[in-house]
Amino acid sequence: MDIFVFLFSLFLIILGMGILRSWKTSEVKELNYSIIIACRNEEQNLPKLFNSLKKLGYPNVNFEIIIVDDASADNSANMVKAFCEELPNARFFQINEKSKEYLGKKAALKLAIDQAKFEILLFTDADCFPQPNWISSYNNYFTDKTGFVVGSYEEINAGSFRRFCNQISSAIYASTIGLGFPFSAAGGNMAVRKEAFKQVEGYEKIKHNIAGDDKQLLNLIKKTDWEIRYNPEVLVSTVTNSLDSHHRDKRKYGKFGMSSPLFQLFSILIFLFYLYLPYKIFFMKEWQNFLSYFLGAILFWFANIVKHKYQFAPIDLIFIVIYPYYLIYYSIMGLLGNWKWKN
Numbered sequence: 001m002d003i004f005v006f007l008f009s010l011f012l013i014i015l016g017m018g019i020l021r022s023w024k025t026s027e028v029k030e031l032n033y034s035i036i037i038a039c040r041n042e043e044q045n046l047p048k049l050f051n052s053l054k055k056l057g058y059p060n061v062n063f064e065i066i067i068v069d070d071a072s073a074d075n076s077a078n079m080v081k082a083f084c085e086e087l088p089n090a091r092f093f094q095i096n097e098k099s100k101e102y103l104g105k106k107a108a109l110k111l112a113i114d115q116a117k118f119e120i121l122l123f124t125d126a127d128c129f130p131q132p133n134w135i136s137s138y139n140n141y142f143t144d145k146t147g148f149v150v151g152s153y154e155e156i157n158a159g160s161f162r163r164f165c166n167q168i169s170s171a172i173y174a175s176t177i178g179l180g181f182p183f184s185a186a187g188g189n190m191a192v193r194k195e196a197f198k199q200v201e202g203y204e205k206i207k208h209n210i211a212g213d214d215k216q217l218l219n220l221i222k223k224t225d226w227e228i229r230y231n232p233e234v235l236v237s238t239v240t241n242s243l244d245s246h247h248r249d250k251r252k253y254g255k256f257g258m259s260s261p262l263f264q265l266f267s268i269l270i271f272l273f274y275l276y277l278p279y280k281i282f283f284m285k286e287w288q289n290f291l292s293y294f295l296g297a298i299l300f301w302f303a304n305i306v307k308h309k310y311q312f313a314p315i316d317l318i319f320i321v322i323y324p325y326y327l328i329y330y331s332i333m334g335l336l337g338n339w340k341w342k343n
Contacts, residue, residue: 002280005289008273009296016303018178019171023229025143033063033135033191034116038108039080039126040070045239050083052129053090058136065090066115067126070108071098076126091115103210106203113197121197123214125188128153129237137233138191147196147226148218150177151189152308155240162240164319165326170232171304177230182222183263187214189236196226219260232308249330267331274324294320 035053039046053065067084069077069092077094084092093115099107113121122138124130141149152170155162169186176183200220203213222228280289297320305312 002286002289004273004276005280005292009292012293012296012300014179015171015175016300018175019300019303019307021174021178021230023149023177023231024140027143028139029142030059030062031120031139031142032118033058033120033122033138034113034118034194035063035065035122035124035135036109036112036116037065037067037124037126038070038105038112039067039072039076040105040108041072041074041076042126043072043074043076043079045127046076046079046083048129048239049126050079052131053083054087055132056130056135057132060089063089063122063135064116064118066112067092068108068112069094070105071095102203102207104213106207106213109213110203113194113202116194119194121192121194123187123190123192124236125238127239128188129156130189131234131236134189134234134236137231140233141229141231142191142193143227145225145227146229147193147224148182148185148221148228149191149231150182150185150218150228151191151231152235153186153188154235154237156237158240160313160315161319161322164313164316164323167304167308167310168323170235170308171300174230174232174304174307175300177228181263182218182228183215185214185218186236188238189234190214191231192217192221193226196221196224199224199226235308249334270324271328271331274328297321 037049042049056063065084065087067080067090069080081092081094084090093111095108095111101107102110109123120138120142122135138149138151150173152166152173154166158166172183173185197217200217200223203217205220206213206216209216218228277289277293280286298317301316301320302312304310
């Protein structure tokens with residue numbers, strides 16, 4: 001058996017062990033939360049968002065909702081304003097023109113955070129729909145030393161492969177945090193302690209990047225003494241937009257330059273391995289190397305299923321083989337640029 005294939009298979013098993021790490025605290029406290037939402041041209045999704053926010057099963061005095069309209073060109077601002085007027089713990093703010101200093105949605109997020117009165121900032125997106133126990137689940141993962149808690153997401157009505165991609169993202173979040181080197185976060189489901197946010201100067205150091213504010217904020221906070229944990233309990237749902245999927249994947253996977261030099265080197269080594277593996281299998285006819293890799297990948301995948309209580313689908317065994325090359329393709333496409341940020 002090839003030593004490189006064996007080591008990579010072992011690496012996948014170690015990642016699986018990282019997924020299974022539990023971050024639950026033994027001393028659960030009922031915390032106070034400021035829910036932060038930036039909205040831009042989301043009038044089609046807002047009714048579902050509003051409905052889910054109304055159903056949040058948490059004492060109203062212990063959380064607030066802050067929604068900032070980020071210069072929408074549709075009816076989003078009026079809809080958000082009317083919604084916030086209905087709820088005593090909801091507030092609405094509006095940005096009339098897109099910021100040239102804080103790119104992407106950072107200006108809207110910054111405005112909401114500046115107005116937040118509670119210590120824990122709980123983030124979701126305007127096209128997301130949190131479950132009723134979303135807030136309370138985060139109580140299980142915050143200690144006095146915790147600065148960032150990462151959650152994950154699922155896409156409504158997603159096809160089989162898209163579902164698999166979402167679940168792989170959850171696996172990567174859980175495994176890298178579990179092993180002590182957090183890699184990324186989902187902006188639609190994460191919580192940040194305001195003190196930690198202020199310590200890294202908020203978005204000041206990353207304000208010129210149009211996307212990746214979740215990943216970059218995580219990278220800033222992981223350089224501090226604050227602890228980073230993972231919450232697997234509640235997945236936030238989001239809508240599937242097939243028209244945007246190509247650009248979305250380029251945005252999602254093309255963030256190579258936002259990672260640390262160590263992660264960049266590691267990513268290159270993984271890329272080279274996935275070029276090396278077909279060579280060993282198809283040209284050298286060493287099929288035992290594929291079996292070794294496949295065993296490691298299956299163990300990694302089943303750890304993810306156990307952690308997140310996913311339902312196993314036999315087709316996932318095929319996706320395990322296909323996904324790395326899909327990831328490499330969109331990573332390269334994302335690095336080449338020419339992707340769009342929604343509208």
